[in-house]
Amino acid sequence: MATVAEERLFGKSIKRREDPRFITGRGQYVDDVKLPGMTYAAFVRSPHAHARLNKVDASAARKVPGVLAVYTGADVKVGGLPCGWMLPDIKVPPRPALAQGKVRYVGEPVAIVIGETAYAAKDGAEAVKVAYEALPAVSNAKKAHETGAPQLFDNIPKNQCFYWTIGDKTATEAAFKSAATVVHQALLNQRLIPNAIEPRACIASVSPATGELTLWVTSQNPHVHRLLMAAFVLSIPETKMRVIAPDVGGGFGSKIFVYNEEVVVSWAAKTLGRPVKWTAERRESFLNDAHGRDHVTEAEIALDHDGKVSGLRVKTHANLGAYLSTFAPLIPSYLYGPLLSGVYKIPAIFCEVWGMLTDTAPVDAYRGAGRPEATYLLERMMDRAARQLRVDPAELRRKNFIPKFTDGAPYQTPVAFAYDSGNYEPALRRALQLVGYDQTRKEQLALRPKGRYIGIGVSTYIEACGPAPSAVAGSLGAGAGLWESGQVRVHPAGAVTVYTGSHSHGQGHETTFAQLVADELGIPMEQVEIVHGDTAQIPFGMGTYGSRSACVGGSAIVKCLDKIKEKGRKIAAHLLEANEQDLDFAGGTWTVKGSPDKKKTWGEVALMAYLAHNIPKGMEPGLEATSFYDPVNFTFPFGAHIAVVEVDPETGAVKILKYVAVDDVGRVINPMIVDGMVHGGIAQGVGQALWEHGVYSEDGQLLTGTMMDYALPKADALPSYVTERTVTPSPINPLGVKGAGETGTIASTPAIANAVIDALEPFGLTHLDIPLTPQKIWKAVAAAKQK
Amino acid sequence: MKLPVKMTINGQKTSDEVEPRLLLVHYIREVVGLTGTHVGCDTSQCGACTILMNGQAVKACTMFAVQADGATITTIEGLARNGELHPIQQGFWEKHGLQCGFCTPGMIMTAYQLLERYPKPTEEQIRHQLEGNLCRCTGYHNIVKAIEWAAEHMAGKK
Numbered sequence: 005m006a007t008v009a010e011e012r013l014f015g016k017s018i019k020r021r022e023d024p025r026f027i028t029g030r031g032q033y034v035d036d037v038k039l040p041g042m043t044y045a046a047f048v049r050s051p052h053a054h055a056r057l058n059k060v061d062a063s064a065a066r067k068v069p070g071v072l073a074v075y076t077g078a079d080v081k082v083g084g085l086p087c088g089w090m091l092p093d094i095k096v097p098p099r100p101a102l103a104q105g106k107v108r109y110v111g112e113p114v115a116i117v118i119g120e121t122a123y124a125a126k127d128g129a130e131a132v133k134v135a136y137e138a139l140p141a142v143s144n145a146k147k148a149h150e151t152g153a154p155q156l157f158d159n160i161p162k163n164q165c166f167y168w169t170i171g172d173k174t175a176t177e178a179a180f181k182s183a184a185t186v187v188h189q190a191l192l193n194q195r196l197i198p199n200a201i202e203p204r205a206c207i208a209s210v211s212p213a214t215g216e217l218t219l220w221v222t223s224q225n226p227h228v229h230r231l232l233m234a235a236f237v238l239s240i241p242e243t244k245m246r247v248i249a250p251d252v253g254g255g256f257g258s259k260i261f262v263y264n265e266e267v268v269v270s271w272a273a274k275t276l277g278r279p280v281k282w283t284a285e286r287r288e289s290f291l292n293d294a295h296g297r298d299h300v301t302e303a304e305i306a307l308d309h310d311g312k313v314s315g316l317r318v319k320t321h322a323n324l325g326a327y328l329s330t331f332a333p334l335i336p337s338y339l340y341g342p343l344l345s346g347v348y349k350i351p352a353i354f355c356e357v358w359g360m361l362t363d364t365a366p367v368d369a370y371r372g373a374g375r376p377e378a379t380y381l382l383e384r385m386m387d388r389a390a391r392q393l394r395v396d397p398a399e400l401r402r403k404n405f406i407p408k409f410t411d412g413a414p415y416q417t418p419v420a421f422a423y424d425s426g427n428y429e430p431a432l433r434r435a436l437q438l439v440g441y442d443q444t445r446k447e448q449l450a451l452r453p454k455g456r457y458i459g460i461g462v463s464t465y466i467e468a469c470g471p472a473p474s475a476v477a478g479s480l481g482a483g484a485g486l487w488e489s490g491q492v493r494v495h496p497a498g499a500v501t502v503y504t505g506s507h508s509h510g511q512g513h514e515t516t517f518a519q520l521v522a523d524e525l526g527i528p529m530e531q532v533e534i535v536h537g538d539t540a541q542i543p544f545g546m547g548t549y550g551s552r553s554a555c556v557g558g559s560a561i562v563k564c565l566d567k568i569k570e571k572g573r574k575i576a577a578h579l580l581e582a583n584e585q586d587l588d589f590a591g592g593t594w595t596v597k598g599s600p601d602k603k604k605t606w607g608e609v610a611l612m613a614y615l616a617h618n619i620p621k622g623m624e625p626g627l628e629a630t631s632f633y634d635p636v637n638f639t640f641p642f643g644a645h646i647a648v649v650e651v652d653p654e655t656g657a658v659k660i661l662k663y664v665a666v667d668d669v670g671r672v673i674n675p676m677i678v679d680g681m682v683h684g685g686i687a688q689g690v691g692q693a694l695w696e697h698g699v700y701s702e703d704g705q706l707l708t709g710t711m712m713d714y715a716l717p718k719a720d721a722l723p724s725y726v727t728e729r730t731v732t733p734s735p736i737n738p739l740g741v742k743g744a745g746e747t748g749t750i751a752s753t754p755a756i757a758n759a760v761i762d763a764l765e766p767f768g769l770t771h772l773d774i775p776l777t778p779q780k781i782w783k784a785v786a787a788a789k790q791k
Numbered sequence: 792m793k794l795p796v797k798m799t800i801n802g803q804k805t806s807d808e809v810e811p812r813l814l815l816v817h818y819i820r821e822v823v824g825l826t827g828t829h830v831g832c833d834t835s836q837c838g839a840c841t842i843l844m845n846g847q848a849v850k851a852c853t854m855f856a857v858q859a860d861g862a863t864i865t866t867i868e869g870l871a872r873n874g875e876l877h878p879i880q881q882g883f884w885e886k887h888g889l890q891c892g893f894c895t896p897g898m899i900m901t902a903y904q905l906l907e908r909y910p911k912p913t914e915e916q917i918r919h920q921l922e923g924n925l926c927r928c929t930g931y932h933n934i935v936k937a938i939e940w941a942a943e944h945m946a947g948k949k
Contacts, residue, residue: 029827
């Protein structure tokens with residue numbers, strides 16, 4: 005009889021167990037939760053980018069029918085919002101939950117109005133009168149640094165929050181002095197607005213019996229929310245706060261952070277003595293969800309006579325927005341500079357970053373977070389260099405690849421990271437094959453005389469996933485450990501509940517983690533339940549971001565299973581009166597080697613662990629295990645993405661003709677799920693390359709504040725993707741997995757941008773800043789034709 | 792002032808008095824209590840609120856409840872019959888057409904009308920018809936595949 009364990013589930017595209025509830029409308033997102041006596045909140049937000057806040061007059065609002073309360077910054081007695089990552093000499097501006105004294109970006113919350121209904125609360129918010137005295141504002145990171153620029157905070161001169169460097173300045177300068185070729189390029193990595201389709205939401209409820217605050221919140225990391233809010237903002241014991249992140253409709257980074265709204269709503273629920281719900285309108289998401297990217301960069305790449313890269317020099321002004329969001333300083337520093345070596349052997353790199361405060365929404369991690377900025381820069385520079393040297397861009401990359409790693413030996417870059425494992429050439433080779441590179445190059449040349457402009461863009465990327473060794477993170481400024489927790493509880497009849505600190509908001513953990521457990525214990529998946537997202541149920545955990553769930557969260561579960569199996573083996577050996585070493589465990593059954601009839605099933609062992617009638621002397625009853633897995637390194641997935649586009653010079657329109665992705669994310673638990681993540685990641689990266697742009701006017705008004713103005717990728721503008729994989733297992737975790745959630749976003753922006761610029765080569769164009777909108781392309785082509 | 796509205800939603804008759812400004816989607820979610828229909832934006836772009844009203848896929852965030860007085864409405868909760876998934880729902884499951892699941896109800900309801908219009912749709916037709924529904928997770932790749940799967944299986948049933 006075939007058993008489950010004989011056909012391992014690891015590596016199988018198992019259909020997702022979470023889907024039935026979603027496809028029938030039975031998912032439960034925060035906004036679907038309704039509590040008895042629940043009230044509704046609306047926020048009054050600043051229409052000014054920078055203004056003195058003179059008076060908030062709520063008298064009329066309080067008279068609006070259905071309005072229960074209005075609270076302003078003067079009323080709300082909570083701590084400011086904390087920043088969880090420090091850098092040397094960083095200047096941290098205070099960030100009140102509701103504005104006090106001044107507002108510093110459009111959309112900053114000024115007051116909360118609570119009503120019997122959401123509509124009444126919004127009516128009340130309309131009636132709050134705020135007296136502002138407008139001040140000059142600045143939205144551009146580089147302009148904020150200029151002498152005479154508007155100052156956001158009196159004690160932060162020139163709006164410079166931090167200055168950070170990585171790499172060897174002297175060695176890099178020497179590399180540039182002796183270079184045969186130097187290519188310089190100014191690059192903009194534009195601001196993006198995350199736009200998970202589920203808007204952020206929260207509900208706070210305080211039990212009159214226990215005083216416990218329960219917060220339902222759209223969070224990627226409920227324990228991080230609890231820790232930061234309980235310890236730093238609300239000053240209550242963690243035991244008096246429960247955070248539940250139920251079904252969450254996408255995060256992409258934007259739901260990692262502690263925001264004003266959940267803090268104020270929690271305080272209001274306690275003050276009012278009734279549950280309070282707030283659900284963002286999309287326009288509020290645009291204004292107050294943490295944005296992503298927004299770098300102004302000068303980059304230079306140096307090459308020797310053989311076309312080998314000898315140095316890279318980077319100066320970046322990173323826009324942090326008006327205040328520091330939860331992990332803001334980390335993104336343009338340690339998640340950016342250390343990625344600048346990419347998959348290439350670059351002897352000398354020096355990167356300087358100025359972290360700048362501006363009158364805009366706070367900027368923090370958005371899918372990829374620092375790594376897309378670094379990868380776009382490096383891959384654009386590789387293409388610029390190839391063009392200048394008149395060599396094939398794929399060939400230049402191949403020439404500069406770090407050679408295949410010998411087993412177990414990491415590769416040390418000049419910018420801190422030691423890559424775990426890699427073999428870069430096969431992924432590129434396969435991608436070139438799949439796209440039909442040589443043939444497409446021929447077609448490109450053949451079509452040009454006919455007025456058709458095809459472009460091919462190559463991007464060979466690396467990414468750092470699964471943050472991180474906690475001691476390393478701590479030494480670099482983290483305010484938290486970055487391990488993950490797991491707990492496996494075997495029930496007496498043999499079913500298993502797994503509690504994971506990871507949080508699924510689309511990643512499919514209920515399926516992939518169950519695959520792992522079913523495999524390891526040799527039991528059917530139906531016997532395995534995955535629980536996440538509730539601080540009252542799961543051990544303290546760090547949550548999901550940075551493509552860490554499989555490599556860190558999954559490894560924690562594996563550690564638990566090792567303990568469970570060890571104890572199970574002891575019990576089985578005891579029952580079988582055999583030595584532990586003489587037992588085989590397969591298909592959920594322990595058998596005595598050489599005597600297959602002598603066996604104990606998983607269910608028998610589990611039951612005996614709880615009956616405890618006959619277990620080894622001195623052994624505690626029960627069968628459960630908890631583990632906290634701290635990774636020894638990041639994992640470093642990599643791959644090659646190639647895009648083929650056609651640009652219509654008459655309209656500037658870009659059509660994606662083909663998109664090939666060959667990724668290496670180590671071993672893969674569920675290929676269907678990884679493919680899906682890659683597809684979605686590609687779409688987001690294409691969005692940055694072609695359409696998406698969070699635009700602030702010079703004086704800080706958000707000009708792209710709705711989905712009508714901010715162009716999200718749509719089905720009819722995207723192709724189907726060709727995805728394949730090579731497999732280079734990670735040696736640093738027991739599963740051999742690497743991260744997969746962000747690779748697509750990191751790789752695809754430069755692939756598309758390089759393809760578009762390649763198509764425009766006949767017009768003499770060597771660079772255009774993303775997003776490559778039709779208008780921008782048309783203007784550039786028209787200007788080129790004038791010359 | 793409140794106005795009476797009556798509808799038939801997923802075969803059940805409803806009768807309520809509502810504010811004239813109450814959006815249809817809020818009526819469905821808050822008054823009737825069917826929370827499978829989602830709100831993802833406030834400008835009719837995202838399509839998460841798509842329902843079938845008198846057989847037409849409409850965005851329930853862009854109508855007042857009173858405008859739907861007398862209408863027959865199907866929401867995501869009403870698509871499966873007698874515990875059997877509709878082929879479109881099945882297709883989304885088979886082809887991994889969803890990740891976070893938030894846009895999914897709207898996508899499925901849009902696909903319902905799409906397949907009435909184009910029982911054998913081309914990829915281009917599917918992509919064009921989905922222009923009013925946003926998904927941030929899937930890159931649409933597997934949504935297209937899910938609808939193709941549904942088209943094949945619905946053809947088989949007819």
